[in-house]
Amino acid sequence: MPCPKCGFENLEQGPECLACGIVFAKYRAPAPADSPPTGPAELEFVETFDMAEDERPDKRAVISMLIGAALAYWTLHSPFLYTLSNMIKTLVHELGHTFAGWSFGVPSIPAFDFTYGGGVTIHQEPSAIILLLIYAGFASLLVLYRRNLISLMIIGLMAAAHTLSMITGLDTPITIAMGHGFELLFAGIFFYRAMSGFACVHSAERPLYGFLGFLITFDNLRFAYRLVHSHEHRWMYENAKGGGHWMDFDRLAREFLEVDLSVVAHSFMVASAVPLIFSVTIYCTRDVWWSALSRRLAFDKSP
Numbered sequence: 001m002p003c004p005k006c007g008f009e010n011l012e013q014g015p016e017c018l019a020c021g022i023v024f025a026k027y028r029a030p031a032p033a034d035s036p037p038t039g040p041a042e043l044e045f046v047e048t049f050d051m052a053e054d055e056r057p058d059k060r061a062v063i064s065m066l067i068g069a070a071l072a073y074w075t076l077h078s079p080f081l082y083t084l085s086n087m088i089k090t091l092v093h094e095l096g097h098t099f100a101g102w103s104f105g106v107p108s109i110p111a112f113d114f115t116y117g118g119g120v121t122i123h124q125e126p127s128a129i130i131l132l133l134i135y136a137g138f139a140s141l142l143v144l145y146r147r148n149l150i151s152l153m154i155i156g157l158m159a160a161a162h163t164l165s166m167i168t169g170l171d172t173p174i175t176i177a178m179g180h181g182f183e184l185l186f187a188g189i190f191f192y193r194a195m196s197g198f199a200c201v202h203s204a205e206r207p208l209y210g211f212l213g214f215l216i217t218f219d220n221l222r223f224a225y226r227l228v229h230s231h232e233h234r235w236m237y238e239n240a241k242g243g244g245h246w247m248d249f250d251r252l253a254r255e256f257l258e259v260d261l262s263v264v265a266h267s268f269m270v271a272s273a274v275p276l277i278f279s280v281t282i283y284c285t286r287d288v289w290w291s292a293l294s295r296r297l298a299f300d301k302s303p
Contacts, residue, residue: 060206061195061283068194068210075211076218087112089183089216090119096182097121100175104166105131116241121179135159151296173256176248180220180268187216188275195283213275220272227265234261 003017016023075081094110098121101108107124138159145151165171190213192198194206226233227249238261240247245254249264257264282289 060197060203064194064197064206065191065210065214067207068212069214071207071211072214072218075215076222085215086219088212089219092182092186092216093179094119094121096178096180096185097123097175099182100171100178102130103134103162104171104175105134106175113241118240123175134162138162148296148298151298154296173252176251176256179248183216183220184271184275187213187220188279189213190216191276191279192283195279196286213279217272217276221269224265224269224272228262228269237261 006017075085090112091110098108098110101121101123105126105128107127107130109122111120111122112118113120138155141155142152142159145155165174190209193200194208194210194213197203197206200206200209227237237247238245238250245251249268250261253259253261253264
């Protein structure tokens with residue numbers, strides 16, 4: 001059955017398209033070109049917003065999450081499977097350091113640590129050219145969204161926060177924290193895709209995303225719990241990478257927060273549950289926030 005929206009040839013006659021996710025019974029074709037516009041914010045995003053409305057909760061979201069949780073629990077207790085799957089988590093972690101480094105004008109390269117295990121991000125000297133490009137990007141966004149007041153304010157606040165971080169030296173602890181921060185971010189993205197099926201080509205992708213989300217979450221919870229309650233794991237963490245206190249939470253606790261490592265570990269334990277809670281929330285309220293996001297992304301002034 002061909003999809004009336006994207007043209008994808010669905011092999012089965014199901015309720016929705018496996019490529020773009022629209023529900024056939026609720027799909028509304030775009031208005032003709034000569035139809036009068038309904039509002040500046042709806043011109044560019046009406047079709048995308050319809051897709052968000054069509055994603056109603058169904059049992060496949062629950063099934064995908066349950067299968068993902070079961071696979072993640074099994075993998076976490078299988079040393080061989082955990083070693084293989086942990087490479088994905090390591091890559092996400094180092095990409096967080098890399099992204100944060102580049103965003104503050106520091107050329108960074110992620111890599112696997114074949115000496116001590118895990119990963120490592122190689123940071124170079126700050127580059128003035130990269131910083132100029134970053135602020136040129138902020139300036140371009142301000143010009144593009146000059147007719148959208150709220151979006152203009154958001155971009156201005158982002159630029160101000162970036163500048164303040166550079167001036168006060170917060171860019172360093174932010175870069176250190178973004179390794180685990182990216183793990184939380186990607187866990188949330190994986191959970192949302194598992195529940196909504198957004199941009200999934202095949203239905204098997206949904207439990208796979210659920211597996212990745214729960215794998216990161218379960219592993220982070222276990223990691224934080226061991227740092228708090230196991231003296232052995234805490235000693236191993238503080239003396240990893242050949243000693244010298246190179247680990248992220250150890251550096252944050254000692255160099256910047258001046259607190260005990262257990263305080264940071266407790267905070268991360270709480271934060272590890274946030275992606276699941278946040279993803280369920282935005283999944284259940286997507287009809288509301290997608291409309292607001294569409295207005296923020298519109299170049300013209302929103303009503």
